[in-house]
Amino acid sequence: MGDRHSISATTEAERTSSAPHVALIWLAATMTASSLPVGVLIAQLFPLAPFLWVVLLASTLFAAVGILSIPGFLYGIPTMAVSARVFGKPVNKLISLSNWLSQLGWQAVVLVLVVYILRSVFDSYGLAPANSSIYYALVLAILGNFVVPIIGYKAIVTAQTVGALFLALFAIAILVYLHGGQALPMLSAVGNIDGIQTLGGISLALMGGAFSWTMFASDYSRYVRCDTSLAKMALWPSLGGFAGGSLILALAITLYVHGGIQVGPAGISLTAAGLGTSVLYLGFCTFAILGLLASNFLNSYSSAFSLAVVVGKDLDRKKVTVLDALLATLVGIYMLFVAPSFWESFQTFLDLLIIVAAPWTGVMIIYVLWDVLPEARGGWSRMLYRPANVWVLAIGIAVTILFSNNPIWEGYGAHLLHGTDISPLAGVATTIVASILYRILFCHHTATDEMWQVRTLSKPIVSEITDEGANG
Numbered sequence: 001m002g003d004r005h006s007i008s009a010t011t012e013a014e015r016t017s018s019a020p021h022v023a024l025i026w027l028a029a030t031m032t033a034s035s036l037p038v039g040v041l042i043a044q045l046f047p048l049a050p051f052l053w054v055v056l057l058a059s060t061l062f063a064a065v066g067i068l069s070i071p072g073f074l075y076g077i078p079t080m081a082v083s084a085r086v087f088g089k090p091v092n093k094l095i096s097l098s099n100w101l102s103q104l105g106w107q108a109v110v111l112v113l114v115v116y117i118l119r120s121v122f123d124s125y126g127l128a129p130a131n132s133s134i135y136y137a138l139v140l141a142i143l144g145n146f147v148v149p150i151i152g153y154k155a156i157v158t159a160q161t162v163g164a165l166f167l168a169l170f171a172i173a174i175l176v177y178l179h180g181g182q183a184l185p186m187l188s189a190v191g192n193i194d195g196i197q198t199l200g201g202i203s204l205a206l207m208g209g210a211f212s213w214t215m216f217a218s219d220y221s222r223y224v225r226c227d228t229s230l231a232k233m234a235l236w237p238s239l240g241g242f243a244g245g246s247l248i249l250a251l252a253i254t255l256y257v258h259g260g261i262q263v264g265p266a267g268i269s270l271t272a273a274g275l276g277t278s279v280l281y282l283g284f285c286t287f288a289i290l291g292l293l294a295s296n297f298l299n300s301y302s303s304a305f306s307l308a309v310v311v312g313k314d315l316d317r318k319k320v321t322v323l324d325a326l327l328a329t330l331v332g333i334y335m336l337f338v339a340p341s342f343w344e345s346f347q348t349f350l351d352l353l354i355i356v357a358a359p360w361t362g363v364m365i366i367y368v369l370w371d372v373l374p375e376a377r378g379g380w381s382r383m384l385y386r387p388a389n390v391w392v393l394a395i396g397i398a399v400t401i402l403f404s405n406n407p408i409w410e411g412y413g414a415h416l417l418h419g420t421d422i423s424p425l426a427g428v429a430t431t432i433v434a435s436i437l438y439r440i441l442f443c444h445h446t447a448t449d450e451m452w453q454v455r456t457l458s459k460p461i462v463s464e465i466t467d468e469g470a471n472g
Contacts, residue, residue, distance in 0.1 A: 007308045009076035010222045017223040019232040023240030025220050028164035030244030032295045033288035034110050037346055038208030039252020040263055042201045048194035049201040052184040055249045058205030062241030064361055065217045066234040067368050072218020073233045074376055079218040080309040086367050088386045096309040099215045102353040103303035107328035110296045112335050114141040114289055120269040121285050144293045145325045160294035167287040171251040177276040178258050184250055200420040207350040209245045211424050214361045216302050267342045300324030344407040351406040358424040359396025362431030363389055392434045400427030
């Protein structure tokens with residue numbers, strides 16, 4: 001993968017990766033400190049939820065990323081180019097734009113977390129005046145955000161993977177030291193399980209976990225060797241995401257319960273005493289900061305896929321990385337010094353991110369299972385009429401909004417659930433059910449010229465798909 005951000009199909013020469021290597025990519029993507037505030041919010045907002053079940057079930061749903069990795073592997077094109085086939089050019093431009101904006105939001109969140117972790121270290125060891133440590137931390141974080149891209153894409157991928165493995169080791173050590181099993185019981189802290197709170201915890205974990213990654217699933221599988229089986233192509237990304245996502249969420253909840261993470265109007269801070277020994281504290285903070293910086297670079301590098309689909313042409317990766325870093329820095333400064341609180345900004349961002357991502361994920365899952373897999377196995381398959389996909393997506397977005405609860409609005413569905421936000425689960429369930437029902441009830445009445453015979457797709461005409469994806 002070079003510096004030209006290609007939305008054309010990968011060539012055989014470029015397809016040298018393996019499914020287990022993709023698992024490492026997803027482990028590195030999920031095993032970063034960006035999930036720490038998600039775990040804190042779960043513990044704060046849903047104390048009656050069984051935390052271990054929430055962590056395991058939410059991480060298991062990373063299987064959605066595994067399923068959506070399949071089209072990229074088969075056709076060699078990125079996720080948003082695949083999405084163009086399902087929703088058509090104009091609508092897919094809007095979807096791609098929302099995806100790019102969501103990545104800018106994540107980059108801003110990551111920048112803020114780097115600042116908070118650096119400030120925690122400065123304050124713990126008196127390395128900077130207490131009243132100005134956040135400014136020193138901000139300068140270093142911004143410098144890292146712009147300097148890291150100079151290292152280059154391949155080096156960053158390797159560094160993030162190694163960093164994620166070390167972070168995982170520190171996370172396991174901290175969980176053992178703090179007796180994480182006691183902080184993550186199968187039952188809630190008060191001995192009672194609340195089903196609605198459990199669904200709320202899973203939904204929140206999905207906002208910051210699996211469903212925030214589905215729109216990038218095929219971006220990495222398109223480089224996997226063609227002789228890989230479909231089962232392995234779906235399984236390995238799922239395993240990588242499950243391992244990283246469950247471990248970092250379990251750590252976040254454990255640290256919050258034991259006081260290792262302190263939260264308040266001033267944001268989030270990690271305490272040396274709460275993480276156990278100084279070695280664990282400094283090691284975790286070091287690899288968390290390095291992992292976050294690498295993650296920010298890869299977020300901006302990958303988000304250019306979506307921006308490329310919006311503008312309809314290939315983009316230079318490094319230029320887009322710098323652009324994203326600049327915009328994310330401005331948003332991060334707003335979250336630090338202007339917004340009422342980091343937590344309100346973070347919750348609002350998560351809800352805005354999921355409004356499109358969750359229902360889109362449901363439509364795409366059925367597309368892969370109903371159309372792509374039969375074609376890959378040599379059978380006949382027909383793609384659902386595009387306007388139907390758009391209507392299903394629109395219904396899913398409406399339901400997602402209805403069940404959303406954030407500092408901007410509270411949907412009527414969330415109000416009926418006493419303020420519990422289950423919007424990701426409601427959105428994805430709606431589009432999955434609606435897609436299946438439409439196919440069963442109406443597809444055989446759709447005119448032939450309004451259907452695609454996906455089986456006829458082959459490598460010689462993949463360029464047609466690519467051109468359409470490139471044009472949005």
